[in-house]
Amino acid sequence: MSMHSPFRLGAALVLAAVLATSPVQAQKVGTTSFQFLKVMPTARATGMGDAYVTLAEGAEALFWNPAGVAAAGTHDLSATHIPYLLDTRVSSIGYATSLGGLGSVGVQIQAVDYGEIAETRTENLGFNSDGTYNPGLTGSTFGPTAFAVGVSYARRLTDRFSTGITGKYIYESLYTGSVTRNGETYDTSAGVALFDIGIQYETGFRSLALGMSVQNFGPEVAYAEEGFSAPLSFRLGIAGDLVGPAGIVSQSSQNRITAAYDLSQPNDYDQQMQFGLEYAFAETLSLRTGYKLNYDVEAFTFGAGVKTDLDPVRLNVDYSYGGMGEYLDGIHRITIGARLR
Numbered sequence: 001m002s003m004h005s006p007f008r009l010g011a012a013l014v015l016a017a018v019l020a021t022s023p024v025q026a027q028k029v030g031t032t033s034f035q036f037l038k039v040m041p042t043a044r045a046t047g048m049g050d051a052y053v054t055l056a057e058g059a060e061a062l063f064w065n066p067a068g069v070a071a072a073g074t075h076d077l078s079a080t081h082i083p084y085l086l087d088t089r090v091s092s093i094g095y096a097t098s099l100g101g102l103g104s105v106g107v108q109i110q111a112v113d114y115g116e117i118a119e120t121r122t123e124n125l126g127f128n129s130d131g132t133y134n135p136g137l138t139g140s141t142f143g144p145t146a147f148a149v150g151v152s153y154a155r156r157l158t159d160r161f162s163t164g165i166t167g168k169y170i171y172e173s174l175y176t177g178s179v180t181r182n183g184e185t186y187d188t189s190a191g192v193a194l195f196d197i198g199i200q201y202e203t204g205f206r207s208l209a210l211g212m213s214v215q216n217f218g219p220e221v222a223y224a225e226e227g228f229s230a231p232l233s234f235r236l237g238i239a240g241d242l243v244g245p246a247g248i249v250s251q252s253s254q255n256r257i258t259a260a261y262d263l264s265q266p267n268d269y270d271q272q273m274q275f276g277l278e279y280a281f282a283e284t285l286s287l288r289t290g291y292k293l294n295y296d297v298e299a300f301t302f303g304a305g306v307k308t309d310l311d312p313v314r315l316n317v318d319y320s321y322g323g324m325g326e327y328l329d330g331i332h333r334i335t336i337g338a339r340l341r
Helices: 005-024 043-047 058-063 066-071
Strands: 075-083 087-097 103-112 115-126 133-142 144-155 161-181 184-202 209-218 221-223 226-228 233-244 256-268 273-281 285-293 299-309 314-320 331-340
Touching: 043 058, 043 273, 043 285, 043 299, 043 314, 043 331, 058 066, 058 075, 058 087, 058 103, 058 144, 058 331, 066 103, 066 144, 066 161, 066 184, 066 209, 103 133, 285 314
Parallel strands: none
Antiparallel strands: 075 087, 075 331, 087 103, 103 144, 115 133, 144 161, 161 184, 184 209, 209 233, 221 226, 233 256, 256 273, 273 285, 285 299, 299 314, 314 331
């Protein structure tokens, strides 16, 4: 493959992303399906305000940019748990491995536990026999479910350029079973195949690097009679070490300060930006912060992480916190990762 081929491929991917997102800019908030796909895992990334398309690597890259899977070690594992809003819990696990000169592969699973929800129906509205008001409760409960499973392939095309692709199946059930109304039976679940594509490019100037990804590209999802697009997102990013062994501003063997910036365009919202900073001492203890611009309630994020070597395994534990405005509780994420070199 010629040295120009990766750049042609990268340009083609960027053009495809722009063409894919341009027809849907007029969509409004809440008009996409599978909203759980927007609850991003991995505490390092979310502690840096989601500015991660360029930095993602190994098993964590499965959820952010499949090109980063090309940097996987012999075995990479990443697991995240998120106690989300209103007792909802989101869990994910990813595994990636290098195939040597053939590239790298990975698998991911994401699952949502919505808990039990009390069933209500309009025909049950009214007063009970004891005079109390019934807001429609039937006495039954149901539990919505949602999950995603995916497979990724990535490869380094040159020593600076990586690309990757993910195919995944997304399923969501809003109610237990089907619903019959006016003689018509409606399926309350939906499943669809979606794709992610991405590239990462090391510029060759110190630690400066670029990244791009398109996530959740695929067909509309039909619930009953309505069709909704998946939460398609196009993301461009740049990142580099301000301080570090290859620092842009200053070189240091013990201290590293990494800055990252992402520009993202979802198909159901205006353009958004993410800023992130990470300080690491001896690649063992890390402190992180980030800011998310043009979000309804999200803004500042914070996080920390610890890495330790148990030769030949390198373990990491990361934590992040993100505020959700005045009326909602903040979101905590915990990630445990392991890499066998």
